[in-house]
Amino acid sequence: MxxxxxxxxxxxxxxxxxxxxxxxxxxxxxxxxxxxxxxxKCPKHILDQKENNLNISILLDLSDRIEKTKVRQKDSAYLSSLSKSFVEHIKHKKLILLEDRMQLFFNPEPSDEKINEIAEKLEAVFTKETSKTKITETLSLYTNTPSELYDLAKHDAESSGGYPGSDIWRFFKDNIKDYSIDECHRNILVILTDGYMFYDKTIMNEKNRTSYLTPKSLRKLQLNKANWKDEMEKKDLGFIQANSGLHDLEVLVIGITSHNDENPYTLDVIEAYWAKWFDEMGVKKYKIKKADISSSIEKVITNFVLKT
Incomplete structure (x- = not known):
């Protein structure tokens, strides 16, 4: 018991x-x-629509690449195409769900304040309070303003003794999470560059990794044979990792160009450098495209932004 x-x-x-x-x-x-x-910080109805809320950042490489008139013309056309895709997205959203933005960045900041003023004008923010006229205004600004911006940048370089270069590596290290990633949005970074990376105040070397890639440094690597990819892996060539945890970021790189006509693999090597860098930083999705006619790149932009 x-x-x-x-x-x-x-x-x-x-x-x-x-x-x-x-x-x-x-x-x-x-x-x-x-x-x-x-x-x-997101209201539930906004957070639930996260993948449909665009946060597009544009990083412009204002290095000596813009000396060429064709480069400035192509960049202007690419920016216009980007604004068209952005606006097309806006048009298909319900007013109450509008939570979309597009903005422009440089690194380092240009010394000419007029360039920064233009960048501020190109910031487009759409919410349910935004007037419909903002759509027309955005298209007009992105179609007509870039050429003025590039003319000012070229004049600034001529008056100050040269182009300052573009510190893309430092942008990824110091600014990417604060400037281009927001928890309420689908975050897209569009970089207009020739694929080479150089800034005189950010020159670092760690074994066979660097914070830069120039035509001269690329030629020294002698990756000019069919086994270039094996050589890259064997020597662990690439950019120094600048950040990590970029799983909420998509990147579209446009304008890759070869400055070494003697090496038929230059474009492939440049693309491999960027791809390896993005993979190691955990970028969610990326696409790297060489410079091409505006109509071809417009299709690429549309497919990337609108997922068509």
């Missing part, structure tokens, strides 16, 4: 202990959910 009572007592204690643990687990889950909700 005593044994039976003892067994009943043990059973009751076990039951109480299990219930207590279950309550603790439920409390932790509730607390975690409350914490997650309180940390997020």
């Amino acid at each position: 005593k044994q039976i009572k003892f067994l009943i007592l043990i059973s009751i204690l076990c039951l109480l202990f299990c219930c207590k643990n279950d309550i603790k687990d439920e409390t932790k889950t509730i607390e975690a959910n409350i914490s997650s909700t309180s940390i997020s």
Whole structure:
């Protein structure tokens, strides 16, 4: 009889202990959910539409590449195409769900304040309070303003003794998460560059990794044979990793150009450098395209931005 009572007592204690643990687990889950909700700055209806809320950042390489008139013309056409895709996306959204933006960046910041003023004009933010005239205004600005921006940048370089270069590596290290990634949006970074990377204040070497890639440094690598990819892997050539955890970022690089006509693999090597860099930083999705006629690149931009 005593044994039976003892067994009943043990059973009751076990039951109480299990219930207590279950309550603790439920409390932790509730607390975690409350914490997650309180940390997020997005209203639920915006967060639920995250993949449909565009946050497009444009990083312009204002190095000596823009000396060429064709480069400036192509860049202007690419920017116009980008604005068309952005506006097309806007037109297909319900007014109450508008939470989309597009902005322009340089690194380093140009010394001519007029260039920065143009960049500010090109910032397009669409919310449910935005007037419909903003659509026409955005298309007009991105079609007509870039040529003025490039003319100013060229004049700035001529008056200051040369182009400052473009510190793309440092932008990824110091600015990418603050400037181009937002938890409420689908984050897209579009980089207009020739694929070479150089800034005189950010020259670093770590074994066979660098923070730069120039026509001269690329020629020294002698990756001019069919086994260039094996050589890259064997020597661990590439850019120094600038960041990590970029799983909420998509990157479209446009304008890759070869400055070494003697090496038929130059474009492939440049693309491999960028791809390896993005992979190591955890970029969610990326596409790297060489410079091409505007109509061809417009299709690339449309497919990337609108997922068509």
